[in-house]
Amino acid sequence: MVDPTCGPLCAFAGLPAIAGSGDGVVAKERDGLGIARITARDRQLAALERLVQRRFHLLLPKGARRTGCGEVSLAGVGPESWLMTCENAGNAFAIGLRDSLGGPATVVDLSDAYVMLRLAGAKVRETLAKLVPVDLHERSFQVDDVAQTVAEHMAVTLWRLGDLAGGEAVFEISVGRSLARSLHGAIRESAAEFGFVFEPA
Amino acid sequence: MRIECPFCGERDHSEFAYFGDAACARPAPGAADAQARFVEAVYLRENPAGAHRELWYHEFGCRSWLQVTRDTRTHEILEVRLARESTAP
Ligand SMILES: [Zn+2]
Numbered sequence: 001m002v003d004p005t006c007g008p009l010c011a012f013a014g015l016p017a018i019a020g021s022g023d024g025v026v027a028k029e030r031d032g033l034g035i036a037r038i039t040a041r042d043r044q045l046a047a048l049e050r051l052v053q054r055r056f057h058l059l060l061p062k063g064a065r066r067t068g069c070g071e072v073s074l075a076g077v078g079p080e081s082w083l084m085t086c087e088n089a090g091n092a093f094a095i096g097l098r099d100s101l102g103g104p105a106t107v108v109d110l111s112d113a114y115v116m117l118r119l120a121g122a123k124v125r126e127t128l129a130k131l132v133p134v135d136l137h138e139r140s141f142q143v144d145d146v147a148q149t150v151a152e153h154m155a156v157t158l159w160r161l162g163d164l165a166g167g168e169a170v171f172e173i174s175v176g177r178s179l180a181r182s183l184h185g186a187i188r189e190s191a192a193e194f195g196f197v198f199e200p201a
Numbered sequence: 202m203r204i205e206c207p208f209c210g211e212r213d214h215s216e217f218a219y220f221g222d223a224a225c226a227r228p229a230p231g232a233a234d235a236q237a238r239f240v241e242a243v244y245l246r247e248n249p250a251g252a253h254r255e256l257w258y259h260e261f262g263c264r265s266w267l268q269v270t271r272d273t274r275t276h277e278i279l280e281v282r283l284a285r286e287s288t289a290p
Contacts, residue, residue, distance in 0.1 A: 064209055064263070078263040079208055079283060133213050148209065150216060150261045 024123030024194025031201030034093025
């Protein structure tokens with residue numbers, strides 16, 4: 001048993017990197033993300049909207065939708081509430097957000113609370129269909145749609161990124177860090193018949 | 202049974218937690234007949250066979266409180282709105 005107080009531990013450490021044969025589903029760990037939840041304070045939505053636009057050149061998405069510009073993305077996760085991510089920023093992202101958006105919004109650093117996987121491959125929809133009770137057909141769950149739901153009883157946030165050049169769909173799924181191994185197991189088992197490949201950070 | 206969450210869309214009822222009667226107002230604790238009013242509020246509920254206004258929490262979704270009007274005989278959902286936007290009771 002590794003002493004968890006010794007240093008940062010990869011949430012997916014030591015898990016199998018393949019299941020079955022082939023690459024029907026490829027899961028890649030999203031490491032180093034800065035993740036923060038921002039929620040507009042009472043009657044401060046318009047002020048928050050202006051600040052986000054000025055600072056990040058982004059419009060707050062309406063409803064369960066996401067948007068991105070450069071390293072930063074914004075996903076609607078509740079009324080007047082968004083999950084913001086920033087590549088390779090870690091906890092510094094939320095600290096910066098507190099300065100820039102802390103007036104009209106509450107900012108909660110979730111960088112260490114969630115882990116995220118990027119899922120691609122020809123069989124990613126068939127695999128997710130075994131796990132989540134949301135219709136992921138391309139017409140029903142469109143590029144930049146966001147869903148918070150359950151996957152094998154685990155609360156997850158799921159969104160669809162832009163398709164790859166060949167038209168293949170790409171999703172990102174995040175879960176509470178303590179459930180990382182369970183989510184990895186659920187996806188691995190569900191994808192095994194199509195071939196599963198895991199790329200840790 | 203499915204509930205159409207105003208934020209998330211139509212979801213299975215297993216994503217939601219039931220809280221209870223949305224039509225029941227908390228009596229004023231300082232009123233002269235406060236004790237009788239509280240007994241009424243706690244124990245004497247309508248229990249209608251038909252439309253019932255109730256509070257549900259979208260726990261495995263957007264974590265919003267919802268005010269749902271449900272037909273207690275058929276589980277038909279007649280109306281859903283965010284509790285923060287409702288004027289009830
Ligand atoms: Zn919802």
